[in-house]
Amino acid sequence: MDFRILGPLEVWHDGAHVPVTAPMQRAVLATLLVRPGHTVSVDSIVDQLWGPQPPHTAQVTIRNYVQRLRRVLPEPVLETVAPGYRLAVLPDQVDASRFAGLVEQARTVASPNPVRAAQLFDEALHLWRGSPLADLGDVPMRLVHAPRLEELYLGALEESFEVGLRLGWHARLIPELTALTNTYPLRERLCRQLMISLYRTRRSAEALTHYQHIRARMIAELGVEPGPELRRLQESILREDLTLSVPFIRVNAPAERPAADPPPRLATFTGRDAELTELRERFAAPGPVVFFVHGPAGVGKSTLAAQFAHELAARFPDGTLYVDLAGNQPGAPATPAAVLTALLGSPHSSPGSAEAAVRAYRARLRGRRVLVVLDNATSASQVLPAIPDEDGCAAIVTSRRPVAGPDGTVHLHVDALSTKESVDLLGRIVGPRKVDGEPEAAAELAELCANNPLALRTIATRAASRPHWSLAAWVELLTDPGRRRTELADVLGGLRVSVDQLARGGTEAEQTAAELLPRLQHATELTPAAVADLTGWPETLVGQALEELVDAQLLYSPTPGGYAHYGLTALLDTETPATPG
Known part of the structure; x- marks a missing residue:
């Protein structure tokens, strides 16, 4: 079987196209294809298809979609593996994985054998069939994964142009580079490559005009100047002393105005030595750093994140972008587009679509060292489009319930003080x-x-x-x-927000959890069996509801199958809940 997501989603078997026509079935398949061979939980699939406000029947609907997909796929590759599903295929059976493998081979041979590298890049780029996942409609997973796949493609394309410049193909690159810079006007690397190609074909005036165009666009849309590498290139062309070393060098741009400043350090900040040590150790490790911090209401997650962000300021000379997603407040959660707009923070203009916002956001971070702090998140679909994948950038996300992050994410639970x-x-x-x-x-x-x-x-x-x-x-x-x-009315108000979010949840277990919590105020034993006896509700449903209360940080689980109150949840006013129907 052959699965293709670098364009509209396609399934092929023995050279024949296998139609998967139902849009939401295609979306379920896509959530599994972006992680071939890995188990994807039902909760994650629900979040990627509907975001933070799924329909009440979401989990049942997912099961139905999976059953229909199994009837469509000609081989039994769709497996049920707790707590969700897995597409049991080899990486090479997915075009995105083949693409990544070819690009890695090209990078390996680029220095000793640029001709072979050009062939491998060309083979990889031919797998691209247009906007990835273009036919899935407006589902959250497309906003998360399509820009990531597009970035992989554009990065490989830029690297292939570097190889072409080394081989002296300046004239033949100009038409494609011109078209691409019109399509992606904020990508400084493409602009640099076009300027080099134009200069080396004795078209200096056009190269300088192109620089003025990208500069005006960046100031208008991002509120920033081009990076130092592009500015130096313009100065070299003006002086006509261009040696133009072709390999691209990443450089830091001047610090830019962030979306907002993190909250100030608290003079009374106390404790958290173990948590700060873990954060420091992780941030000292090589590679991109993504840290998710979760814990109950009022426990100090935001304070810890702000304290550490100030400590890290010198490591991120291009600034800190801070956005409060207000997941600890009543009302609908912030949409991914609203989060990106806040991060861009440009007073000049705002991107038209969510996809345009993602592109503009990635353009702003390119080649820079920025720390992104996303405070009070509620779901993965809110934050994943805003997680930077640029080398040198990092992210800290705080939330009450654990939120699934990208591969390599480190999760830190923050509990009460000693x-x-x-x-x-x-x-x-x-x-x-x-x-x-x-x-x-x-x-x-x-x-x-x-x-x-x-x-x-x-x-x-x-x-x-x-x-x-x-x-x-x-x-x-x-x-x-x-x-x-x-x-403690204000503190308890924060806890009630978590209860209200459960009550508005898309699953029976979440709604049951909201109804169950007041009944537990005077319970002496918190186990599924004991609570089922107390309420008269089915033990299976009670067990699921207790787990939801743990995820919402309203209870904790000291042992498997055992539960206990976080100290303040027992203070929540008792209400008379309805019996789940």
């Missing part, structure tokens, strides 16, 4: 003398706040405004659950 760290945080706000004078009360106060940094800051700030109250008085006050709800 008692010592909590007491230290109290001391930084109310004053160390007060904490040192009442150490037992300070520890009790930390426990009443469940060692949650946001809750601790809230109470410590209130305590600082009442300097004549003892910490013991605050402990007595907060021991009453009703008063504790009042004092």
